[in-house]
Amino acid sequence: MTANIENSFEPKIMAFVCTWCTYAGADLAGTSRMQYPANVRVLKFPCTGRIDPVFILKAFQQGADGVLISGCHPGDCHYIAGNFHARRRFAVFRKLLEFVGVDLNRLQFSWVSAAEGGKWVEVVTELTERIREMGPMTEFKELALTEQWSGMLESPELQEAYKQI
């Protein structure tokens, strides 16, 4: 068996899911013996409203190639309105990430109810395939690996000042 370098990239996908809908939906997919890529690491939250945007940043910094956030359909929230708040927060957060130059194709939001095992499989498969094609997320890994002092330390002004000492 020969390893094909080009296809050897396996994306790491972090899934933040709400315990009442999507976690149960993923569970249903499992108990129904549905097949879906094993690239997704599921992390359970009480509600999508509990998912702070900083978790997404943290996931990318710790090496995730893609992030999936999934919860109850609007109106189905166990806590009445958690997903409505989350919807606004993520709509705004997406715009912010876009503005600082993050590729939004790596970030997927979805509503998957407890009865939608099939939709969970579909969402995960699609995201995995998309990220497999895009390749690894390099930007955040570079950030985490770069050691540096302030970039300004090398400015011409400071160099000039240093020479005059």
Next chain:
Amino acid sequence: MNQQISTTIYNDITDAVRKEAARILGDGTVTAVVGYTSTRRTGLTQPLVITDAKEADKLLFSETCVNNLAVYLTKAKKEIPKTGRIAIMVKGCDLKALVGLIGEAQLKREELYLIGLPCNGVLKSTTIPGTVLTVETIAPKCCECDVQTPVGCDFLPPCKPEQPELKAVYSAEIARLEAMSPRERWDYWQEQFSKCIKCYACRQVCPFCFCEQCLCDRNKPQMVETTPRPAGNFAWHIVRAMHLAGRCAGCAECERVCPMDIPLNLLNRKMAKELKELYDYEAGLEVNEKGPLASFNDKDDQSFIK
């Protein structure tokens, strides 16, 4: 091109404010006045709190009054006596911050006495004393100002501000960045964020950063790396912009105090623009108990959610 901006009304405002401060301190309407005074370096100003009517002559207003004094009224700052009504000198942009704080139940309107300041604009930087207010030296926030005359104040000097046509700096810069490719934007912001030394001056000066413990100071779990390295810098500026989204009214103090000249207000203005487009919300002079991210509508856009 270096057109000068008239600052003659500032003298009239100074006189009116002094008279009013002496009156309200004298008759006991307020216990303290938060305002501006001159520094030992001629031509510059600094914040001042007075509690005695005799000190009212120390107050002044000029183009160097850059500070947003609203920050002194938040719980995070302890300089102000906590009893009685407090008077505060506010420019239009500072008033928006105060309105935001009232909306978030940090302040009570009846405990404030607002001394409004009609404003032609303030300086971008006060590091060089004697800088004249011109089209070039005016702060970028003043170029897009829509509250030159504050509204709803308890006292407002009867002066009419006048400003020449100014270029909208932030809108132009946001448009320029939006036209770039994602990779170019990433590189631009990395260059900016790499300058950050994590001094947190932007946080300390912000009227809306009044949390008793900042998320970024917590280490169990540590969500944001505290060292001034690229990963931590990026996370800090994103978290900051996100926490101010829908609250920041654009006093641009963060940008002014930044020792490394990172265009912080650009992120805040971008968020404000998005909230305007998405939810038709603008942080302004209207007291809202719930900001756009603390409320919701059944019909909010969810085209990005599968």
